[in-house]
Amino acid sequence: MNNKSNSSSEKLRTRFNSDTVVGHVFAAPFIFGFVCFSLIPICMSLYYAFTDYSLGNKQTVFVGLKNFTMLFKDEVFAKSIVITLKYVLMSVPMKLAFALLVAFVLTRKSKMVTLYRSLYYVPSLVGGSVAVALVWKQLFARKGLFNTLFTSIGLGRVNWFGDEKLAIYPLMLMAVWQFGSSMIIFAAGLKEIPTTYYEAAEIDGANGFQRFFKITMPCLSPIILYNLVMQTISAFMTFTQAFVITAGGPNNGTMLYALNVYNQAFKYNKMGYACAMSWVMLIVMSIITLAIFKSSKFWVFSESES
């Protein structure tokens, strides 16, 4: 009897220590979180996209594609798509160009370089906060610092946040200003390029530009791809800055997509409609990300091919 219970507890112990059990025990937090906070919400979102769901209504009616057809008639939606694309297409390349340029300039072997990199990283560190967004709003106010600067060099005052065509530019500048984290990733990549490449190029008489475009760019291309994808995704999701600085105005001139989704869901309580919008966003972003990956065949240089 005693022997038997001993062996069964032994059995239990071996089972408890088997890889399948151990693996699932350790992965349990993720599995739980993935199912509850990603998988179920995605399914719910897809379902709600085809309903007129809103908080507090008793009956949720299946409306088919109505939410999606309504999107095409929604002027704010059209405007937010255009303004978001403009924001992403202008701010991301500029941000990456700056990041690459500064990372390249700061590759010298000097103790100061570490300090400089930290200095250029500060905007990335604080840029996502409400505090800095409020400062930005003040910098571009009618009597703000930028207008003081403009008038002092003889240009007129610009009403940044009063003009729907102009209001997006301070937001773009703010995004570009935060090039620090991309810069640090580039800098880490630059360190990996063997100096012998540059030495060989120098012997062959290549100048600075040639060295940059023939050696640095190809060697960094995988990192450029990574930064491009990550920054594109996060640019599409920009919310806090638009919410705090302009609240989408004036006349929806800065109604970035994420802000529009938030407004539809939590301001107007059109949950079903907002879900449909977020699915359109997901599809558009997937297409763009996929396009970037597909195009990478032509411009990303991989070691294995050469």
Next chain:
Amino acid sequence: MRERKTIRKVLYHVLVLIFGFLMIYPVLWMISGSFKNNAEILRGTLSLIPKELVLTNYPNGWKGFGGTSFATFFFNSLIVTSVATFGTVISSSLVAYALSRIKFRGRNFWFTCMLATMMLPGQVIMIPQYLIYYRLHLVPGYVPLILPYFCGQAFFIYQMMQFMQGIPRELDEAAKIDGCSKYSIYARIILPLLKPAVVTTVIIQFYWKWDDYMGPLLYLSRPQSYTASIAIKLFADSASVTDFGAMFAMSTLSLVPVFLIFLFFNKYLVEGIGTSGLKG
């Protein structure tokens, strides 16, 4: 020749410094703004040195609004951020251990799921997540701001997995021969050796969460429960004529933890970003 080299060197450092100064100018302007009076801020002055040093902005701002002071807001932020960061470290290291060290059925599947969540834009699941918490009567409250962080954060799981690749497997083998189970290998071997990755995680997660605005915006509704990020925005909106000096004073204070991390853990921060790539 040598002289020209020196001149170029000096020129390089001067240019880099000037541009660097311009980069942090808005931040410096905010800090100096916290010592200026309203009139001076509204005039759009370029100067970083206040004409007249105003020290009352800090006590004025600290009073907060609606009878709740910034002591409460900062305390709330600190609690939410610390608990969420703690959760991230524990859960992410557990999951990273499973995915990088244990060969179990379904490992590749879960690994793919993890990578997928890294690419999934948060706004797509924001609304249904809100609805789930709403139905569970957890809105308003702190649970939605904290619970997900105990389920592993893909970005940090990935980073820790990469770090674990560098921990020799011989250590696991040796521990196993000495009679360690897989559980104690995690607790006694992997976790202690994971320290550098844990430090990076703490730092990055802390400042991400500290800055988080959308979460508190969705899930908190009573002023007593507000975090600093949301309080500052409401503070700016609340009065008909905003007290800009006080607003900048509180903004500056809200960035103090981030600056402290930056000053003391700069190396970890930069390495963490450089090795694994960071979005923010």
